[in-house]
Amino acid sequence: MLLARHELKASYAFVERNFNLSRRYWGWEVAFLVYSAAGALSISFIGAQLGDARLLLTLMVGAIFWNYLSVVFSWIAETIAVERWEGTLEYTMMAPVHRSTHLLGSVAYAMVYGLIHTAAILIAMILFFPNLATGSADALTVVTFMTLGSFSFVGIAMLAAILPLLYVERGAQMTFVLQSVLLLVSGVYYSIDVLPGWMQVLSHLSPATYAIDGVRRGLIDGAPVTELTGDIWPLIVMGIVLIPFGLWAFGRAERYAKRTGKLKRVG
């Protein structure tokens, strides 16, 4: 019980620290939010220009939920990169905190931050497209896919966070490339059917493919969760497999970094 309390308190340390970082970098936070909202609106206007309400909704869902998933991914994937950049990585690794506790704090903040960030973009969308009809939407489907999508994406983000541990110079860049590939193959703005065959294989490995498809079908078509088991089970499997695997791989990567001296500050 005492141990759990200590670990929770330590987890909260990461939440509080990340909140303080967001507060201190508030100018960049505003700039990033404006950029994200502008990007989401720009894409949505393509649907508006074509006068196709379904296309408009499809693009909006893609823009909003990709924003959420990418923000969550970034915060978790940059857990190590940020500390390496600031030079604090060795101090955090020295602290008497389990890595699962460390990552739990990063994940908790990422999800809360992602929800707030995405809510702001959603408000911008509603202001620009007030007459959008989503009357048949199934809220349970939307919430279910958003939740499952978050957790399965966390596993991939944990794996991505390892890269800056393994590759001092290039790790953060590799994480960025991985995020870009996920955007490309996950059918965020289009059906994955239009992708080349080899890319569709990658699409099926991305949790975002199932999460965004599920949200879209729940929001636009009003499909109940029970009709979307084909999208649900891959997300559940990915969450169950990727999160423990991510934690295990993180531990192995930390061990490797300690063996090769890669925790050392660079720059």
Added chain:
Amino acid sequence: MTATLLGQSKTVAPDRLAVLAEAQSLDAALPALLVEGVTKRFHVGRTKRPVVAIADVSLRLERGGIFGILGANGSGKSTLIRLVSGLLTLDEGRVEVFGHDIQREEMAVKRLINRVSVDAAFFKKLSPMENLLFAARLYGLDAGRARGDAIAILERLGIARKRIDRPVEQMSRGMQQKVAIARALLTSPSLLLLDEPTTGLDPRSKLDVQTFIEDVRKNHDTSIVLTTHDLDEADRLCDRIAVLNDGRVVAEESPDGLKRLVAEVHGQEPTLHNVFMTYTGRSLDDDVEEDADEPTDSAT
């Protein structure tokens, strides 16, 4: 309940008491730090031979003592500190902190140690207080109490209360280093690893830090490992000094013992500068020039 923090009697939180109790429960007969036959190699390429950064080093620091490590740049001082910190794995040998094996009881060791490195590593946009509270939470301290303790330590180090909530990046290098020391002290480490804590500081800041280290040793049950380039600092603060050269301990004695040794065996003036020259084959000035010219070797 009360406990002593930097000579001030004050109320201490239950969480903090647990840490202090753990420190007090440490067997006084056990050395604070035991390093036995430690070797660390770095593989810098598939075709190149591994670089031996630390070679068969053994040290023993008694509880409450200050153990100095002198050596030229690249001699392995920081690598040794990282090995003791658990930031590097051992290739050979063993390290114990108050009887806890660093590899088998990693978490127990982590709770007992903290470190100050030559570069004051912080989230620079955050304030000293935000950085210190982050550290306090990681070590399981109550945030409210930690805040009070942090203010007391920072003020003792000469950092005014009005500076405590401003970003660290607005502080001078000397002040940042004092905050780094405060961060380490806040967690009540039983073993404090100071890796060149005064390098690059102005004389006043250096003196403040040295005085503070003396205070910590006097009023706080903390054992200290200190690496330094400042021979006067080593002479003033350390009970024992090991001279490290190419990853090996080439001499180990009390400061006076080393000076005697260099006078009696090598017929030189009994100064630590001559000790350094004799056992490392270089002067401290060479070392400082090299420090300015050469890029950091990732292996050391």
